[in-house]
Every structure is written in structure tokens, then in C-alpha cells.
Amino acid sequence: MSNRAPAESPARGSASAAIADNRQKLLEATMRRHQYRPDALIEVLHKAQELYGYLSPQLLASIAHSLHLPPSRVYGVATFYHFFSLAPQGEHTCTVCLGTACYVKGALEILSALEAETGLKAGHTSPDGRLSLLTARCLGACGIAPAVVLDGVVIGHADAETLRARLHALLAEAPVAP
Numbered sequence: 001m002s003n004r005a006p007a008e009s010p011a012r013g014s015a016s017a018a019i020a021d022n023r024q025k026l027l028e029a030t031m032r033r034h035q036y037r038p039d040a041l042i043e044v045l046h047k048a049q050e051l052y053g054y055l056s057p058q059l060l061a062s063i064a065h066s067l068h069l070p071p072s073r074v075y076g077v078a079t080f081y082h083f084f085s086l087a088p089q090g091e092h093t094c095t096v097c098l099g100t101a102c103y104v105k106g107a108l109e110i111l112s113a114l115e116a117e118t119g120l121k122a123g124h125t126s127p128d129g130r131l132s133l134l135t136a137r138c139l140g141a142c143g144i145a146p147a148v149v150l151d152g153v154v155i156g157h158a159d160a161e162t163l164r165a166r167l168h169a170l171l172a173e174a175p176v177a178p
């Protein structure tokens with residue numbers, strides 16, 4: 001019997017390389033559409049995150065280079081806005097708003113309850129990659145404070161007990177296959 005790798009392995013390798021190339025091409029096309037203008041930074045960061053899932057240091061450096069911006073400026077913008085992520089996120093994400101309106105309505109108590117439930121500190125992802133517990137400065141939903149975003153869905157008038165139960169149920173589900 002031959003010990004050679006199955007014939008499909010290189011093809012799979014080329015397929016994933018092609019996808020990676022395609023992401024670079026799409027990001028390049030977005031920057032070209034904006035004529036590599038520095039003031040297109042936020043749109044470009046949005047596109048990069050949509051394509052790659054998060055903004056790695058290498059990606060930020062390459063965007064800074066393409067838009068002729070200092071890397072510190074690009075990093076500063078990427079860290080200022082809560083919707084940008086600098087690290088891979090978990091299968092599920094739970095973002096607790098700690099902006100003023102939510103804070104005065106008990107957001108900190110909600111966050112503490114979720115930290116206790118999950119064993120995670122805010123800003124971290126569980127070692128098994130199933131959950132990221134995040135915070136935001138304001139989600140633009142102050143009228144329904146305290147607000148929490150669970151897997152992209154805004155939950156207004158959030159309360160710790162309901163959220164704990166929802167997180168518990170989510171994590172009890174089978175993980176999504178890679």
C-alpha cells in the first residue's frame with residue numbers, strides 16, 4: 001500500500017489558499033474603491049473584520065501601510081470602537097453595554113453575574129472557544145437600557161437572571177462543527 005498522501009490533500013490546500021487570496025482581493029478592492037484615502041479607515045476596518053472575523057496585528061499593519069496612516073492611528077481607531085475585535089471571537093458572543101445609561105440601570109451587576117456564571121472575565125474568550133464575554137461603551141440603545149447583545153441580537157431591559165439562563169442554555173447546545 002502506498003504511503004503517499006491522498007490526492008485530494010493538495011487540492012484542499014489550494015482551495016483554502018484561494019479563499020485567503022480572495023479575501024485579500026476583496027479587501028484590496030474596497031480600499032481601491034475608496035482610492036486608498038485615509039478617511040476611509042473605518043469602512044476598510046469594517047470590511048476587513050467582515051472578511052477575516054477579527055483584526056489581527058498583521059492586518060492592521062497592512063491597512064495602515066495601504067492607507068498611508070501611522071499604525072498607531074489605525075490601532076487607536078480599531079480599539080476605540082466596540083464593534084471591532086482584535087482577537088478571534090468565540091462561537092457565541094455576549095456584549096454587555098457599560099455606557100452611562102446602562103451603567104446607572106445596573107449593567108455592572110449584570111456583567112458580574114455573567115462573569116460568575118461563565119467563569120470568564122470581561123474581554124475574554126473561553127478556552128474551548130465557545131463564548132466571548134465582551135463589553136461596549138454604548139450600543140446606541142440607551143432607551144432600552146440596560147442593553148446586552150447576545151449573538152448579534154439586542155436585548156433591552158436586560159436582567160441578570162434571564163441572561164444567565166439564556167447563556168446557560170446556549171452553552172448546553174452542541175458546539176457548531178468547525
Ligand code: FES
Nearest residue numbers: 097099102139141
Ligand atoms: S449606554 Fe448602553 S446603549 Fe447607550
